[in-house]
Amino acid sequence: MTAQTPRFQYRLDIPRPSSDQGYVTLTLTGIKLKSATFCMPAWSPGNYRIVDYGRWVDSVQAWDIKGKEISVSRLNNNEWFVKNARQLARITYRIHDIPEDSVPVLPTTLNSMDRSTFFYNGPSVFGYIKGYQTEACQVEFQLPCGWRVWTPLSRISDFRYAARSYDELVDAPALLGTWPIEAFRFTLDSTDYHFVINSETDIKTDTLLNLAKTIIRYQNRLFDDRPSEAYYFLYNFFAAGSRYGALESTRASSYYLPPFASQRNLRSSYLIRVLAHEFFHRWNPERFHPKELHIINYQAPLRIQNLWFIEGVTEYYAQLTLMRTGLLSKKVFYNTFRDIAAENPSANLETLSRNASEIGVAPAMYTQGSLTAWLMDIEMRDRTDNAVSMDSLMVRMHRAFGKKDKPYDDKTLIMTIKQFTGVDFTSFYSHYIAGGKPLPVREILEKAGLAYDIIYTPAHGWFWDVSAGGKLVVQSVSENSTAFALGLQSGDIVTSIQEQTLPTTMDGIRTRIEALESLSVGESVRLMVQRNGKPIALKGTIVASQKPTVSIKEIAAPTEKQLRIRQSILSSP
Incomplete structure (x- = not known):
């Protein structure tokens, strides 16, 4: 073993894809333990809901340096105990395709195998020895003839890749296979971006790639930052899916979506908004995040109170990105938040955040969370005469935490926001984020020169x-x-x-x-x-209709301050 060779070596074998099974071998060198616990993660960053990936793992066996089998006992869904591990050299196990309807999470959180392709999210495939998550490792792929590998892991050769830690290994989704997978690549500011598309129908990618370039370029410039290594977009287009969505990781994002029928309306499609959302996650939370996502405990449920800040602010910036780059009009931007506000959202975002391990990321995190972020942006600008904003908060958090590889304290996030902006949101938080009160939409939008009108029209019937x-x-x-x-x-x-x-x-x-x-x-x-x-x-x-007609319109004669705030939100910083 050379000094550069990691002590942890994985091998993933897919001998017969039609069997919906794969085989993983973890080879350990120089690890001396009296006993060891082998673990599969209980959950995956980006989705947070408890999945218990070990439920789709079986045939776990351990072997010593002489090839003799060592006794292994299963402790629970995700842990296996190796009592005599002094000469532990290998652990082998079998993984299974995880049916989409077997657990209520997005398909991108799981894995999916068919005759010609295998998509996986890292925690569904790779386990670890408890206490050794920080160890560097390598993974080798043994695949059917003609298959290729697309993953953001550092490439050593066509079928061997390296990770600096277990966290990096499972933070790297992969798409393995052959036709119908197609791969496209472009370079922006010296970074390669790979679009890997697995689709049951023919997908014309010209417009998708051009729109992606616009989104990537804008968000990179907002943070004055770009990926230092290649970034992968892994797309799975299937019309028959019952759940669609996407999942972020540091150097990739993966998608399960219905095929888009026309390139003409692509810029206003769900697909483009999701791309803008997932790529913004490259900063929030991949670069700056709470300490619970800095050193991850894959066995314990995640308990943070500001998951809304991760998903809601990111969704706000997905909408801002599309509007500021001209991919969508400001009318569409206004109408998006009009529709959210019309539901009079008053969910307790703190409680939803804390319960993500049981319920996943609730829809209100995206809808109410993004409206909350917009209102906070306006408040920052109003209280500081437009000197600070959500834009400057994002950039300062990236500089203070992301660039220094340092987490922030989830419990004191509001204090951190005050530190960076000078704006105290303590009362706002207690009333509208943790208190369940309806957001003060009309009052705050007026500060940006916007009129929020609710009209209950007659219900004749x-x-x-x-x-x-x-x-x-x-x-x-x-x-x-x-x-x-x-x-x-x-x-x-x-x-x-x-x-x-x-x-x-x-x-x-x-x-x-x-x-x-x-x-x-x-x-x-x-x-x-x-x-x-x-x-x-x-x-x-005359009885009023139960659902009002809601509008967000620009005030015709705003004050100079209102106009300045409104224009600064609509334009790039």
Whole structure:
């Protein structure tokens, strides 16, 4: 063994892909232990939900330097105990394809094997000896003839790669296989970017690659930073999947998405937004992150209170990236947050963050979390006369933590934000992030020269027809409507509206209906109907629709400060 040869050597064998099985050998050199615990991770960074990858591992065996088998006992889903490990030389085990419907997480968190390809997320394949996660290691791939390897690990040869630690090994997803996988590469600012595409249909990549260049270039320049080594985008396009999504890692991001049918609408597609989101994760949280993600305990559930900051701020920057680069209009940007705000989000983001190991990353982390980030951005700009912003916070966190390879304290994040921006969000946090109160959208958007309007339009709920004899007949009635509240019924014949007898001409009936439907929410309504030959008087008020019409629009005559804040958010820093 040379000084450069790591003491931990993995080999992944895929002899028959159709079997949905693979075999892993971990060879150890110079490791002397009285006993050892072999572990598979319980969870994966980026998804956080407990998966227990050991459930899809079996046939775990241990061998000494003479090739003699050593007794191994299983402790739980993810741990195996080797009692006499003084001469431990090898551990072998079998991995299985993990069916998408076997655990409620994204497919990118698992692994998937078919006759010609194998995608894996590192924790689903590679185990470790407890206490040795910081050891450098290598992995060799034994694959069917014609197969290739695409992974961000450091390449030694075509089928051998190196990692500086176990964390780096499992932080590197891989796509292995042959046709239909296609690979494309471009270089920006001296960094190679690889797009590896596994698709059941023909994918034309020209537009995708051009849009990706725009996103990558903008985010690199925002941080004045770029990947020092090659970066991989691993795409799996399948129409039959029940769950779609993506997963970030330091030097790669992996995707399971439906194939895009047209390049024409690609810039406004979910695919491009997800790409912008995952690439921004290269900084938040891959470069700057809480200490719980700096030295990872793969067996214990992750408990942090500000996961919303990781996912929500990143989603905000996905939207900002697309808008600032012109890939989407500011109208689409406004409408995205209008739709989020219309739901009146008031989830407790701290509680959702703490429970991620049980529930995964809740949708509110992205939606409410990104709206929260936008409002915090406006607050920073307003309180400092636009001197600091979310942009400057991101850059300063990268300089203070990311570039120095130093984690921040999750429990004191709000204090860290104050340190870097001078803005105290303690009250904001207690009310709107941890307190479950509805966000003060209107109040804060006004500081950026934006009007947030909520209009409850009338819910009429009547559907009628005019008979051959000139009678207005109720055809049907909707629930939660004015008609329902009045007591209108199907078959009623309307004889008067607002105490005025209904004419029998079509134009006259139309005029009365238009006058009725011009009434505002809360105004009085009086109808007279005939039901089963008897006259019935109906009285009430115009009922509001349950879901309001919401808009975010620019104030026509903003103050100089409002305009400055608004324009600085919309443009690149």
